[in-house]
Amino acid sequence: MNSSALNPYILTIVTFIPLAGAVLLMFFPRRDRDIRWFALAVSLLTFVLSLHLPAHFVNGQQGFQFEINLQWISTPNIHYHLGVDGVSMWLVVLTTFLTPLCVMISWKSIHDRVKEFFILLLVLQTAMIGVFVALDLFLFYFFWEGTLIPMALLIGMYGHERRIYAAVKFFLYTMVASVFMLAAIIWFYAKAGTFDFVALQTAIQAGQVPGFATAAPWLFLAFFVAFAVKVPLFPVHTWLPDAHVEAPTAGSVLLAGVLLKMGTYGLLRFNLGLFPEQARSNAPWIIALAIIGIIYGALVAMIQPNLKKLVAYSSVSHLGFVVLGIFSFTQMGLTGAVYVMLAHGISTGGLFMLCGILYERRHTYEISQLGGLATPMPVYATFFLFTVLASVGLPLLNGFIGEFLVLAGAFQAKAVYGVLAATGVIWSAGYLLWMYQRVFYGKVKHDVNLTLPDLTAREQAALWPAAVAALVMGVAPLLWIKAIDPAVRAAIQPVVQMTTQVMGR
Amino acid sequence: MIPPGADYLRILPELVLTFFGILVMLADPLMDPHKDRKPIGILAFVGAVLAVSATFIQAQHPGLAFSGMVRVDGFAVFFHFVVTVIAAVVILASISYMKTQQIRAGEYYGLILFGTVGMALLSSAIELVLVFIALEISSISTYVLAGFRRRAATSIESSLKYFLLGSFATAFFLYGVALMFGATGSTDIYKIGEVLRNGNVPTLAFVGVALMIVGLGFKVASAPFHVWTPDVYEGAPSPVVALMSTGPKAGAFAVMLRILFAASAPGWFWLIWVLAVLSMIIGNIGALVQNNVKRLLAYSSIAHAGYLLVAFVALPKTGEYNYGISAAMFYAASYAAMNVGAFIVISHFGSLNERYTTLDDYAGLGHRQPILAAILTVFLLSLIGIPITGGFFAKFYVFSAALKANLVGLVIIGVINSAIAAYYYLRIIVYMYMREPREGVPVTRIPAGLGFSLAVALIVTIYLGVVPGRVLDFALRSAQEMLR
Amino acid sequence: MLHYILFFLFAALAVGGAVNLLAQRHPIASALSLIVVMGSLAGEYMLLGAEFVAAVQVIVYAGAIMVLFVFVIMLLNAGEEERSLKGSKVAIAIGVPAMLAGLIMAIWTLTRHNPANTPVGVGAMYGPAIAIADQLFRPFLLAFEITSVLILIAIMGAVVLARKEEQQ
């Protein structure tokens, strides 16, 4: 059978299989072992199916692919419109890739309310995929909010001591911000009568949305706030460290790996796609915030006494690169930004998995409680080092490609952006290697640490794919960039056109 | 003079309800006073379900009835349906509630049925005096119902507060009717509309509208006439709260819509604007620090009244008022679904004498009663306004109507409020899922009737969130009908 | 002129009764003041020609309803009000000024801006029983019938609430 016959349905299938799995899981008897295996099977199946996307993706083709566009609700004209371009396709695959790893990493660490955990995880997966594939603003908002609840519950139910504070903070920050986006979406519907992203884009470009000119700056801001909090951009990042520290491992992995990317994805898709003019005029201060985020995140990460908080702040720094790349409006910058998103998902996801593995053994993230771990846990230390290096941006590993392209792009846009942001390469080496030294090198300081067991086969099984992915992404980035590049070109075309028009005047 | 037969069909739901109310009244004394009133409850439920089906027959006979006292149009049918469904669900949920509370009084069901007559009639009555009577019917029955937990001093107190303040407010409404009558010489809403549209509008009419808004604002618990709400909701039996926070409210909103739009009442735009904003802010802010779930939801209902009022002021220059009206109708319906659901869960969880109604009692509910907690979570999410729940589309339509009318400021206040609101609803969810269970709070099985009523509320909430189109289409059409 | 005298006589009685209602501390005294108000209102109704209403006012209101009140006052053996409780500051400080302001505004509107500020003759609208009945059973039939529901509710409610709670 020709597997490309699946094309119109594949996105629906990939999106909803986890949900179907979650529903089935609800009726499962409470046998934890079976539940885990089932969740793993579902997530792996989703991953395998999601590979259909890159396999059948036509590089360089304009517009969205694997589209499906059905009317869902007629009176608010809501369509079930899914589709991916090169950017969202890989984000979908990233999501489906990370979820099985999360299942594996939660195998033993979650022993209470196992069923609920995996149900939430699978629901979360559906919502995350949905965010990336939705082309109808309503659908997008639905999935966007849909990620919020399972994530807040994962943090709040399975987190650590201050989990409730963290969960509430997470929820409120993102909720408060996203209602502005909702207001903007409603505005669009009220004025243009459609939620369809493509239709809206066309209508805006043709000047067919009444009142758009005056409202656009506010609409831009409304979208921007929602995404900036999610990214998170300085100074609205303070929910992130708390959320990460308290979240269970799988939660942290998905939070850093996918949820933050939803913010940057949104910036790319909507803020650039719908408001090219505002994006251009607002770029300077957004870039300033991004650069502050890069440096600030790194500096604050450096002095964190808590391992997970350190990684969390490093995310602030890394995501600053993404925003910088997006608002550089250069081909390289945007491609790099998307690549950083993917790479950060893998490497920071990996770091969080590693942190979680440690927590299972030691029940602390305090760096002062660790030290000298390379002696009892050499394999673990090796994986950790590899992931740290990927995160630092060592060439031939995934982190480098994106960062390099972002910096080059930013430099093209304005030299000072590139120069300031490039200091990030120094900072990241600083905080990560210092942390690595304090955790792994030297003699074992606390006797409890002497007998820590090394990685089990299951943990290795969760870590290996991430490590291999990090390497492949660093060695053969074109596999990804081929698809990303044209999509990005389409995304910045309006902005670039405008710039040339302005310069032409 | 005997009215034509079709007239009776036009009030068929009311007739059915009354008939069953009388049946209940008659059946009650026949039962052993020490036995549970479950059969009576089932009888009442049958009546309510028949009333629901009667609304379909009613819908077949649009038009005026009883010398222009009643007007059956889509608008009326919509609210009839909503109100009767609420009654049916609440009756069903009450059966097990009455059993756990050990209240053995068949009058309870009779009062609900009779009260529903008033609530239903509110939406179809176009004669202000009839409106007043309907209002009193729905009010007086709820005054009594609020005091049904007679062993609890709080219940009687809430009954008293509701009664005194309610009568106080209806007096204002009545005075407003009188002044309106004085200003126009008529009490027929549509005739008043004609008069007001055609001639010079006397100041008396403005004052009349003002006083009616005071009275109705009280009934819908809009700030600053909301003060009774938290106390009454806290003290009244939970199923009754489910009823009175939705049924009379829906009816009062229907009346308000008819008076403000069909009667072309003048000058209320900024007034309602301010009331909406005040209600949203006071309701949401007040709810933030509440620890009693019933009280918390009482404040939330104030806020929801505020959101609903936003739809009232969505008056685009194009004159397409039906968007706002239909949004309000949709909101009333979906709010009814989710709030009834939430209070039914609370009623079940409260146990004897509603002992467990504080947030602390809800700690760990997700652990001990996962299904109940999950259902309550859905209702709470709907109250927050998370997509694929009715609450989302309700807010969505309201705000979208307001944006159509270029009320950007109001919408921004609204969305910020709904974000604040997320906090306190989330608190309940947090307690349920993230706190350790409290000692001694019992785990109870969900009785069939309650389960069924919860299922109805849940299905409606989700239905309105997934395929709201039909309902909204209907609302849009009936809003137009109502305006004609 | 006589009309004026009669009007003001009844008006003075009504207002005086109302004020006395407020001033009296014993509920029985208040109830009696209210009966005075109702009676004098019946006089005003007569002045307006609403003879049936006036009769019903005396029979139903001043008679039946107020008897009920008095009965309950006796039943509960209600004494004089206590006056030295706090918690009423808001009511006095906000409510009374608001009430006065509302009253002034209402009077202002009713006297100045009433489009129909026309004199009304004595017996201007003659409302005999037969005419009223005609109204009640024709156009207001539904309202009339629906009041039966109201009464039913009142009966049920009163029975339920006043019934002694069974012992557990």
Add this chain to the structure above:
Amino acid sequence: MIPLSFYLVLSAILFACGVAGFLIKRNIITIFMSIELMLNAVNLSFVAFAAHWQVLSGQVFVFFVMVVAAAEAAVGLAIIIAVFRTRETLNVDRVNLLKL
């Protein structure tokens, strides 16, 4: 010939007295009586307007209001009895279990 406004003003004053009674009286029964006073005041307005517009319906309204008042009285007094049973007081200021 008495101006309509006389009746209306009288009605307004009585209504205001009713409101004032609600606000300043402490005995629940008296407060309830104040409400009755308010309804009576409205009735006067109805009758006056009926005379003004020369329609009988205004007087019919009075009729309905009386019925409502009677029903309210029945229920209200029953509630008052119930309150008195549980609280042993008729002072409204003491009925404040539910607050904040």
Add this chain to the structure above:
Amino acid sequence: MSLNLWLIPVLPLVGAALNGLLGRHFSKRVVTAIALLFPGAALAWALLVVSRALGGGVTLPYTETHATWLGSGAFSVPYAFYLDQLSIVMMLVVTGVGFLIHIYSVGYMSHEGGYYRFFSYLNLFMFFMLTLVLSNNYLLMFVGWEGVGLASYLLIGFFFLRDSAASAGKKAFIVNRVGDFGFLIALFLMIKHFGSLNFDQVFAKVSTMPVEAAGMGLLTVIGILLMVGAAGKSAQIPLYVWLPDAMEGPTPVSALIHAATMVTAGVYMVARSNPIFFRSPTALIIIAIIGCLTAIFAATIGVVQTDIKRVLAYSTISQLGYMFLGCGVAAFSAGVFHLMTHAFFKALLFLSAGSVIHALGGEQDMRRMGGLRKHIPKTFWVMTIATFAIAGFPPLAGFFSKDEILWKAYSSPFGGSWIYWAIAVFTAFLTSFYMFRLWFMTFFGEFRGAEHEGAEHAGHGHAQHGAATHGHIHESPWIMIAPLVVLAVLSFVGGWIGIPHALGGHNQFDQFLSPVFHVSAEAMPAGEHPGARVHEAAAEHAETNTELLLTGVSVGSAILGLFLAWLLYYKRRDLPQKIADSLGMVYRFVLGKYYVDEFYQAAIVKPLLAGSSTVLWRGIDQGLIDGTINTSADATRDVSDGVRQMQSGNIRSYAAWVALGAACVIAFMIWMGVR
């Protein structure tokens, strides 16, 4: 015809991967075999490639492109390798010296834990270093550049149980990153202005650009930024601080990475970028000044060091300064020449020092050595050759290369100056002095160390077999000596390929490299160069005389150094202490390495950490941002409490609120009606 250059880096990578992933399960013998086989194969293949290339089989420069690595829009970077004379030299040095050091390590590391890990890292280093020297574009070069940094990090921190080793590794990586920052910016400039990072494309564009006479033109900026990168990797002022600490690594590592190959990457990069520097006199001057200053600065520190490896480390920094000085006066071939000879003799020095340390069971302090000549004669002899070579005694390798740089520093048409020469000669004197100081202290006189103390003092790894050798000082096994001998030979004869004209040679080395450097030098008229002096045939004879004279002076300074060292550390051992006492502050200042580390610590690291912690984290993050949000949350709560106060529970007050509301509503509506 394809040379399959890619095999050269990839072979060691395979070795690294095999040992790294599976080494734990291999026997030591297999690990050794893998560790030697793959770099050996790379060496063999490199030799084959060279023979083919020089045999005329391919035309140089030769490029082989395999695939696109990354690209975006019009910009792309290939996996492509590039072979010209410069990369031939580098490739041979790296594979050759590298292979020798691998062999040596088999003996040296035989008793250490993590044997497989060590060789995996070492092979990994070879991979990255060869990528660095063979890439055909700056980005792939950057890959190697970062990669060798990584390998260096791993190997310095090899004895990670020692905190100092771990810190040193981290420091090396971070300081290198500072340099990489400059390198990266240079790359961005190239991308922006040249649209590519391929050498041929960049240089083609560059060659069309004029010489930048003064100020900061594009090429000058690029040049300076490249130099920042080079300064990081090649331990130049101000980024040299990591190299002395890097001596925490095992000695073969110091030899391979921190002496022979990696640290010279900066020199290679500058030489590779010669078309850019030829057009930027300003950048050249900066390089020359940095090189010159570093040379003398490090040499002065070297004079007072007592740790044998640290002396060599500062010596390395100093020698690297020479190379940069050479490059700075556009004498790139001289720089590269010195790079090569330095690789031989400095590797030899380190390995010999390692042999000494090995013999003493881990002792590194020269004050506890002495008289080792008799105990470890083979080591002594190879060390002697190396010492003389570095001190610049003819006809050893160091003499020719150093002399070439000195001469060019004086005479180069691109900014040569006698000041450079003078400083360089003085540095040569110091070099000679401290090297012979080392030589005398180590091998002459009596043995000063208490042997049991040696074991105690030992570093991590040597502690184990230090105990085993307790009691007698032993010569190293043949597997360690053999590479030493080979290197000794190279240190002896290595310079002979570059005998200058003045001494009757033909300077074949310069000629060999001339296609790389002179093409770009000749591409522009010399007259345009502001610093260029016109070469004239008539002046040639005079120049030869000058050159001979200068050579004499430098040899003299070397001899002077030898003499002084003999006097102070052989003849009159009490004198150094006295001199040190009389110098007082100055001595302590130098001994304290000019307190540069302390300065960096106090001026950069501490304020950064403290600032991040108190200002950024506690101040902004927790104080300002979270504070604002918490305050507003608290304010909301207060308002909420206020709203609650409305709910007093008193019915009358409720009625009052209703009445108030009603009054307001009535007032508003009347106003609306009257309006």
